[in-house]
Amino acid sequence: MQQLLARPRLAAAIRGGLSEAPVVALLGARQVGKTTLAEQIVSTWPGPSTLFDLELAGARAALSRTPERLLRISEGLVVIDEVQRLPGLFEVLRPIRDARDRKAVFLLLGSASWDLIEGVSETLAGRVLFVDVGGFSLAETGPENQDRLWMRGGFPRAYLAPSTGAWCRWMESFRRTFLERDIPGLGSRVSPAALGRFWGMLAHCHGQIWNAAELGRSMDVSAASVRNYRDLLAGSFMVRVLPPWLENLGKRLVKSPKVFLRDSGILHSLLGLEEAIELAMHPRYGASWEGFALEQTLLAHGEREAYFYATQRGAELDLLLLRRGRRWGFEFKCTEAPRTTRSMHVVVRDLGLERLWVVYPGDVEYPLTDTITALPLKRIQDIALRPS
Structure with a gap:
């Protein structure tokens, strides 16, 4: 390498x-x-x-x-x-x-x-x-290195580490330096131990709807405190807070954001994972893929006007991008053969999507319907967000 x-x-x-x-x-x-x-x-x-x-x-x-x-x-x-x-x-x-x-x-x-x-x-x-400036993208590492990038994350020294042991040691050192030096250097008075504990808890909530009250009870602190922790991690580019799309559609919409750890390597390190086989057996496997594919999509097509969409009745869209007055949807599925779901058809109709891509780890792009396409993540930078 x-x-x-x-x-x-x-x-x-x-x-x-x-x-x-x-x-x-x-x-x-x-x-x-x-x-x-x-x-x-x-x-x-x-x-x-x-x-x-x-x-x-x-x-x-x-x-x-x-x-x-x-x-x-x-x-x-x-x-x-x-x-x-x-x-x-x-x-x-x-x-x-x-x-x-x-x-x-x-x-x-x-x-x-x-x-x-x-x-x-x-x-x-x-x-x-x-x-x-984000971590390495697939366009930079080469699509043949997708699994390595997913497991190790996009920090250059982590991705290029000569061994799994070196990757683990770098991650541990990075987290410690970040908590004990970088956060206090911003003038924050938050306890490094408390922030580190919150960071670890957030790894287990990766990709879920933000619930300050629940996290506060788990840490025995106020909801305001955990919001402060979240904002510190988001402001230092460790966490992504993805807002909901709240257009008035006459439906009951989810109004809280989703929260992701931006780097998949940090997520895996906080979950105690060292090898890809361990990730494949972990309960957060699908959520890890969603966060990784989300970040790669945003690296390829920009972070502006990015949302997720969810209704109280269960219709969901992992990522909605607004570009040139059009709406483009993305679902991230960690499966070898993605298929359409009722939810996909609902969001295409409700949101008036120009196209919905089901992004998965495979190699072949193929149509699922006239407006829904299965897309390998390796090709995410190749798609054009403009009407055909």
Whole structure:
């Protein structure tokens, strides 16, 4: 297994963003490959470049003492890694970004969403172009590595680990560092032990409807506390909160979101799974496939306007994407030969879907009805979300 995978789509998006906007932000979980991407951009940048890694005390000290002077005189490409560690920089960047004599463009790397960093949303609203950086996709690893990517997850060091034991050790170290250093570094006062316990419990609720009261009772804390835990994990890109589609259809709809662990490797590690054969026998096998296929679909087609749909009478759709004014549906089934269900026919009619894909682990694409198609996950990046 090679030790570096090319990510040309993301690199092109970053270069395109820097040609259009003076400030571009790469947002994604820690260790997901943002720094490697930035180094690749720097290596081919035609002019001068400067890197401030805020993980290093010297860089933090320099930008804490005289941030405006340093950034205003900078030229070329300025990369600021782990920018969430100095949220005051955003206020400094605003006038520099708008200055007519500005000689630099800025590439910000962050491991927390803007909403999690106090004051940032207002400071740079409308002034930043965002590029979301997720884990490896099937397009990057190659579809022949689907099972490895599903089991190990998309963090580069986890996916490329030379052995199962090395993967397990990396996962344990990552979780410990995340809880004991990264979360406190965001200014959170949540106990690492409590958050870690919640994270583990969430693995067993992966892909289910969010129920704060039930989780709160299990942890002997308030519903507000578990919502805070969830928001911390979501804001640091560990958890995906998928909202429900609530169009008024004259039906009783499920109104709470679904919650997924975004990385399948972390899910499997929290469930105590090390080998694919253990996953196949685990009760969360189907839910694991749903979350993995969901993330791969969103990596391929974008995260905007993504929902799930469910009625109180049992009609469900795992993923609804709105694109170009049309509605596209996805069901994720971990089976060798997917078939249509009554629920699929109901949601196609109720939602007016342009097409419904039943995404499964196999190799052959074939029609199930005029509007429902069985689709191998390996081909998820090949479909076009536009009317035929």
